[in-house]
Structure formats: structure tokens, C-alpha cells
Amino acid sequence: MSRTTASIITIGDELLIGQTIDTNSAWMAQELNALGIWVHRRVAIGDVREDILDTLAKEAGYSDIVLITGGLGPTADDITKPTLCEYFDTKLVQHEPTLQWVLHIFESRGLPILQRNVDQAMVPEACTVIRNEKGTAPGMWFEKEGKVYVSMPGVPYEMKYIMQSYVLPQLALHYKTPAVLHHTLITSGMGESFVAERLTAFEAKLPPHIKLAYLPSFSLLKLRLTAFGEDKLTTAAELSLYFHEMMALLPDITVTDRDIPIAEVLGQLLKEKGKTVGTAESCTGGLIASWITDIPGSSAYFKGSVVTYSNDMKMKLLGVKPATLQAHGAVSEETVKEMLGGALALLETDYAVAVSGIMGPDGGTEEKPVGTVWIAAGSRDKMVTVRFHLRYDRERNTQMAAVYAINELRKLILQ
Amino acid sequence: MSRTTASIITIGDELLIGQTIDTNSAWMAQELNALGIWVHRRVAIGDVREDILDTLAKEAGYSDIVLITGGLGPTADDITKPTLCEYFDTKLVQHEPTLQWVLHIFESRGLPILQRNVDQAMVPEACTVIRNEKGTAPGMWFEKEGKVYVSMPGVPYEMKYIMQSYVLPQLALHYKTPAVLHHTLITSGMGESFVAERLTAFEAKLPPHIKLAYLPSFSLLKLRLTAFGEDKLTTAAELSLYFHEMMALLPDITVTDRDIPIAEVLGQLLKEKGKTVGTAESCTGGLIASWITDIPGSSAYFKGSVVTYSNDMKMKLLGVKPATLQAHGAVSEETVKEMLGGALALLETDYAVAVSGIMGPDGGTEEKPVGTVWIAAGSRDKMVTVRFHLRYDRERNTQMAAVYAINELRKLILQ
Numbered sequence: 001m002s003r004t005t006a007s008i009i010t011i012g013d014e015l016l017i018g019q020t021i022d023t024n025s026a027w028m029a030q031e032l033n034a035l036g037i038w039v040h041r042r043v044a045i046g047d048v049r050e051d052i053l054d055t056l057a058k059e060a061g062y063s064d065i066v067l068i069t070g071g072l073g074p075t076a077d078d079i080t081k082p083t084l085c086e087y088f089d090t091k092l093v094q095h096e097p098t099l100q101w102v103l104h105i106f107e108s109r110g111l112p113i114l115q116r117n118v119d120q121a122m123v124p125e126a127c128t129v130i131r132n133e134k135g136t137a138p139g140m141w142f143e144k145e146g147k148v149y150v151s152m153p154g155v156p157y158e159m160k161y162i163m164q165s166y167v168l169p170q171l172a173l174h175y176k177t178p179a180v181l182h183h184t185l186i187t188s189g190m191g192e193s194f195v196a197e198r199l200t201a202f203e204a205k206l207p208p209h210i211k212l213a214y215l216p217s218f219s220l221l222k223l224r225l226t227a228f229g230e231d232k233l234t235t236a237a238e239l240s241l242y243f244h245e246m247m248a249l250l251p252d253i254t255v256t257d258r259d260i261p262i263a264e265v266l267g268q269l270l271k272e273k274g275k276t277v278g279t280a281e282s283c284t285g286g287l288i289a290s291w292i293t294d295i296p297g298s299s300a301y302f303k304g305s306v307v308t309y310s311n312d313m314k315m316k317l318l319g320v321k322p323a324t325l326q327a328h329g330a331v332s333e334e335t336v337k338e339m340l341g342g343a344l345a346l347l348e349t350d351y352a353v354a355v356s357g358i359m360g361p362d363g364g365t366e367e368k369p370v371g372t373v374w375i376a377a378g379s380r381d382k383m384v385t386v387r388f389h390l391r392y393d394r395e396r397n398t399q400m401a402a403v404y405a406i407n408e409l410r411k412l413i414l415q
Numbered sequence: 416m417s418r419t420t421a422s423i424i425t426i427g428d429e430l431l432i433g434q435t436i437d438t439n440s441a442w443m444a445q446e447l448n449a450l451g452i453w454v455h456r457r458v459a460i461g462d463v464r465e466d467i468l469d470t471l472a473k474e475a476g477y478s479d480i481v482l483i484t485g486g487l488g489p490t491a492d493d494i495t496k497p498t499l500c501e502y503f504d505t506k507l508v509q510h511e512p513t514l515q516w517v518l519h520i521f522e523s524r525g526l527p528i529l530q531r532n533v534d535q536a537m538v539p540e541a542c543t544v545i546r547n548e549k550g551t552a553p554g555m556w557f558e559k560e561g562k563v564y565v566s567m568p569g570v571p572y573e574m575k576y577i578m579q580s581y582v583l584p585q586l587a588l589h590y591k592t593p594a595v596l597h598h599t600l601i602t603s604g605m606g607e608s609f610v611a612e613r614l615t616a617f618e619a620k621l622p623p624h625i626k627l628a629y630l631p632s633f634s635l636l637k638l639r640l641t642a643f644g645e646d647k648l649t650t651a652a653e654l655s656l657y658f659h660e661m662m663a664l665l666p667d668i669t670v671t672d673r674d675i676p677i678a679e680v681l682g683q684l685l686k687e688k689g690k691t692v693g694t695a696e697s698c699t700g701g702l703i704a705s706w707i708t709d710i711p712g713s714s715a716y717f718k719g720s721v722v723t724y725s726n727d728m729k730m731k732l733l734g735v736k737p738a739t740l741q742a743h744g745a746v747s748e749e750t751v752k753e754m755l756g757g758a759l760a761l762l763e764t765d766y767a768v769a770v771s772g773i774m775g776p777d778g779g780t781e782e783k784p785v786g787t788v789w790i791a792a793g794s795r796d797k798m799v800t801v802r803f804h805l806r807y808d809r810e811r812n813t814q815m816a817a818v819y820a821i822n823e824l825r826k827l828i829l830q
Contacts, residue, residue: 012628013626013628013641014628014630014639015440015441015457016444016453016454016455016456016457017444017445017448017454017595017597017641018440018441018442018443018444018445018446018448018454019441019445019597019599019630019637019639019674020441020630021436021437021438021441022436022437022440022441023436025430025433025437025459026430026433026434026435026436026437027433028433029431029432029433030432030433030434031433033432033433038431039431039432039433040431040460040461040463040466041431041458041459041460041466042430042431042457042458042459043456043457043458043459044440044456044457044458045455045456046455048455051455051456058473073607073629073631074607074608074611075607075608075610075611075629111606111609114608114609114612116608116611116612117608134806155631156811157807157808157811180432182432182434184434191526192488192489192490193489193490193529193531193532194526194529195490196489196490196531197529197531211428213428213429214488214490215429215434215435216488216570222434224429224434226428226432259434279701279722281701283708284705284708285701285704285705285707285708285709285713285717285720286694286696286700286701286702286703286704286705286708286720286722287701287705288701289700289701289704289705289722290699290700290701290702290705292700293698293699293700293701293722293724294700294809294810294813296775296776296777296809297777298700298724299724299725302700302724303724303725303727303728304721304722304723304724304725304728304732305700305701305720305721305722305724306719306720306721306722306732307694307701307704307708307719307720307721307722308719309708309713309714309717309718309719309720310714310718310719312718312763313718313719313762316761316763317719317721317761346731346732347728348727348731360711361711362711362712391549392572393572394709394711395709396571396572398709
């Protein structure tokens, strides 16, 4: 079985100096995998002619398909397109449909057209131009010595449009691809090495074309099985068999058998049971509510949320007692209990979570150091409270607390 | 002037199949830049012996420094460390201090120690072992033919610890590095090509060692000047001169002269003026509150927030009139005005923002298609309302709406 392989090249200094985080490559890899195309190299380089020429040649040596993003905007250094011309031994010509499209965009927005916008319609003569309905820089498809190259803008929604409308369908036609399938189990409550210990015998008998990977993700652990095979249906059946065998070994720690956010796991559970949820957040500042509402359709079970950052708001909105705050402080079991009760009453939901903690970098004391978080999760009938000591930076502490809070509520609902 | 250059290699299939987004490289690049080390290539490869050997050799050909993350956890395939031994012509030996550290961790947590944890203390004999106080896999520093290689775990906070405690200080000692400095201006309200048009003369006279880059970021535009020079102080002075000249050309659209989140710009403004803020969020689901509280010290000006996803909650918490919802719907100028008024009263703040919209994928109508968002921002005395039509997916629409809302409030406060 020979795999169809791809390299992704991103062009632009913003990725090299750390100003931008590359989210394009992850999306592209997922879509390519779904077609059975294996991305085995990703390379980020700057807007430098020699680096672009050298990297194009090297990656074409490694892979069947070379996908390039970036370096094409109206203010890009005039490097990428001329360099592509040099590499493919061609010259820039004006592409009439692209010019009309660019003129149309500017006209419809009532904006004057600039030379640099007109220049977006200049493309290498040797390429097939791919229409970009989301912007002014078109995509470009090249073929050379049996390899396919596609150059696209780096703006995520423009790249996605070009991939979905043209590149992915064309690649599916171009290549008879074997299957590359993934199935991920999410677990909670057991460390990576202990899970691995329990799966030793299972792992040992996996055939060479099925791989198991462990991916810690905040307080959760993802176990991913990847299968390669000639035929998609057969491979899927085989993967499913092994996946269910693995799952049967971990019933006590399984969260979900799909690679979805924990907020979506909670959402599905609430939808199944016809129950609603709300949140009362102090240190997580609305992140839990934001994660819950990230899920399309969450209005079916999410009604609202209060972020009570100050003690005043904890008392006013959630009815936390002044005496409680006085005696135990805002970061205490007593306070999150009252916040939870207040949220259930105010938001009129079946379930709620309440979180109060110290995320850092400042605000810690000897008794309650940075990273101390109290969580309450429950309903009118049943409640659980937990304290965590988080050891990371502000951002990660906040995300960890949000994962813990959602997971505690998930476990309580399942009890 | 010869630049000290680095390549970053990440090992692990999770980056290649798109399951994980690489945030490590951006952080590493920023820290290296601060030392004057230029990251000119980033390469992601899988856990494959041949790929690792080949990529190590190739990147050492390109760069002075090769930083490697990933492939070292307790459940990693036994590939990275043996492959490093092969490349550096050495063998695995037990490192006593690491073994003691691993034993200590498991003992202090009351967990049994497993063979795979003990194995974390096996390291290539040729390396300098770097203590990892955040985990069990140590860092490893190698030198070969004048090049430096460092291998680190891929878990972000472990990698950061190893970089900060050892790698960055050692690299600073190792290399006499020229300066690489960045300064970013954030603008709003004018398209990339029009800003570029205004800066044509400015850009034309920039010396070759100072580069200008345009980075659209949601509805904002970042203009980044990068300067390279032998001497840090001289280079900084020169960069500052050009930066202020650029800024003077764009007074009407300048948001801030630092590369910080828009929520931090708002926060600084509120702190300067001694004013407070709250949010009333429907479609953004708490994201604005979450961004505001991401900023350390935000408790000085942020008191609280309500997420009113249902109409019931809009009426109950914010006092939106049933007649308003009936006549105009939840996504309307009238509703966000009442939400704003309700938020100012409930949260007792000087300023607030209110947002209501349809983020997709479902919920649109002919009159109010997906992407319709109403924003109100203001105080008791002064209010602005704006409607936007966002054209992206749910996630990006939500983030765009949050940026717009914060920016509208920022502009109103400055008026």
C-alpha cells in the first residue's frame, strides 16, 4: 500500500516570529486525512525568494502534493508570485475573470480601486486559477513532474473556501487514496502512564497498520487510534473493533468516544435528559459560558450565566451572604455553595456550576496560594464541591478550572 | 552582519493530523527573537525514525540552533530518544538525579511507580540533562559540529519551564547575537490596501534592514515594523524613529502602539479614567467578559457580566420589555439598547456593552440572516448602537462580534 502524501508550506514572517498561531495547518490536515491523504511534513518559512524555491523543491521530493498558504495579500511583498513563476518557468499574466471579480468587490463596497488591488489579478500563466469568493487573491493550481502544487492566501476563511470549493474535490479525483481513519476516546481521572499500563496487552496485539497515541489535554487524556488501509469500509470496521475493545477496558474513566469539546459532551447529556444549565463564574470570567455557547444548538439547554467578579456582585446577583464572605472569603467552599444556590434560583435552571479561585499572577496568600480554585456543581437536590490546586499560568489555570467544572457537573449528572 | 538562526522541529502525529494546534512554536519564536535569534524555519514531522534523522541533519544545515519538542512522554513510542542516540552516536544511560526526581514525584503523590516512568530517567550519554521541574521527561542539550540541539517535551508548560530556566540563558551565553526588534501598531476602520496606499512613501524610504508587514486580525489591522542591527540600543532607537513616523501618518485609525489584545487596550483606558465596565451578552455567550478577565488586574475595572441567552433572562435580569422583544425581536437595536440600560443598572458600572445576534449555522431568517449582530456600547449619558453583518462561521462570527463590541466602547470612551 503506498500512501498519498502531502506537505504544507506556510509563507510569512508572522508565523516565524510568533505573532500569529498557525491554525490553518490543523484544519487542512484534518480535511486531507478525510480524503486519505497523509500530511507528513509541515514547514513554515519566511518571505524569502531562496527559501521558497529551496523548500518547494525539497517538499516536492518528499510528497505527492505541496500545499502553500500565505504571501498573496494586496500588501504582500512582491515575492511569492514572481518566485512561483521562476519555479514553474512561467510569467505573470492578467487573469480577466479575477480582474472583473476584484472590480466588482470594490464597486459594490463603494471603494476606489487601487493598483495593488488590480495586481491581484496578475497570475502565473502556467497555473489553473481558483476563484476566491471570500477575497481578492485567487488560488493557483500547478502541476510539474507528476506533483501537484496549490498556492492559497493565508487568511483562514479564504483558504478554507478555496480548499472546499476546489482543491479537496480535485485532489479526490486526482488520487486513488487508501483510507486514513482516526477514532479518539476521551478519558478523565487517571494519569497517562497508568492508562498505558492498563492497555499494555491491548497495545501489544495491535497490527502494524493501527497506531495508538496518548494526548494529555488539560485534565483529560485523549487516546487516539489511527488505522491505514486499502479499503475504507474494511479499515473502518477493523478500527471500530479495536476501538470498542479498548473502550471496554476503560469503562470507569471514559468521558466520550468522540473527539469533541467537554462542553459538547455536557450539552449532549443535557439534551438527552431535557435539562438546562447555567453558570456562576468568578475567576473563570465567563469562559465556561463561552464554551457552552460555542456549541451550535446550545440554546436548547443553556439559559444564561452570571460573571460575578466583585464581592458586591456575588451578594447582589447570587445572594451570597456577607457573613460567608467575611468568615471564609470569596475563594471558599461556603461561597461557591451559595453561588451555586444563587445561580439555580436566578437563572431558573436544573443544573449549574459555580467557580471561585485565584488565577494569578497576583492575589495569592499563604493560606490560599495562586491556583486555589473551589468548584461547586449540581442541582437543587444534589451538589458536589471540589478544591483544586492549579500550578500553571493565568491562562492555563483558567482553562483547567473550566474543564474541571464542566467535568464535575457531567459526572454528577451521570451518577 | 551574520544572523544567528534557529529551526524548530516538532515531533508528533497530533500536529500532522490536525488534532492539536501548535502553540509552542509561536511562544518559542518570540522568546528567541528577544535574544536576537532568528527562527527561519519550523518543521513538523511524525514519530518516524527516518524522518527524524533526515530532518535533524537538514535543519542543522540551515540553522545554528535546532530546537526539538515532542516525542518524550511516558507513553511516547520509543523512537525519539533512541533516534537521538543514533544521530549523536551515543547510547542511553540512567541519569541518577532524574530518577530520584521521578521517584520523588510519584512518592509525593502517593502513586505506584511504573517501569515506563523509571525509563524517563534514561538519557543519551552525550547530552547535558536539563532538569524539568514541571514533569518527568527531562530536557536534553547536545552539541555537534558547532551546532546546538535541544530536545524538550511537547507539553507547553514543561517546554516553557525548560526554555526559561536553562535553554534561553544558555543560548544568550553561547551566541553574540545581533538585535531583532519588533514594534506593532494596531489600527481599526480602514482596509489593508488603503492603509498601504497611505504608507507608500513611508515604505519606499525604509532602509533594507527594517521591514513593514501588514497583518489583518479580525476587524483590526496590525502593522509590524521589524528591525535587524548589530547593536541593540542603536537599532531600537532607529526602529522607534520610523515607528513614530508611521504612527504620525495614521492618527485617525490608531488603536494602540503595542501588540496587545483589544481587551487590554480597553482595560488600560478604563484604569486611566478610573471607570468600571460590565457586559450583557447574548450571542457572544460570555466571550467578551472572558477576554476582559484574561487580563491580569482586570478586577480593578471589571465588576461582572450577565449572559442572557434566553428571552426570559433578557427580561428577568436586564429588564428588557416583553413588548420590545415582541415588536422587534431579540436581535434588534431596541433590544440591545434596553440590554445596555439593564446592564448599567444591574452591574452598577460606568460603562457597558450589550450584544445580540445570530451566529449560525442555524437561526437566520430572510430579514435577519445568520451573521446579523446588534451592538450597544455606552454609559448612562452616551450610547452608540451599530449593526454588523458577519459573513464567517460561528466561531469567527462570535470573535468578530466581541472585537467590534470592545472597539465600539473604546471609541466612545475616547470621544
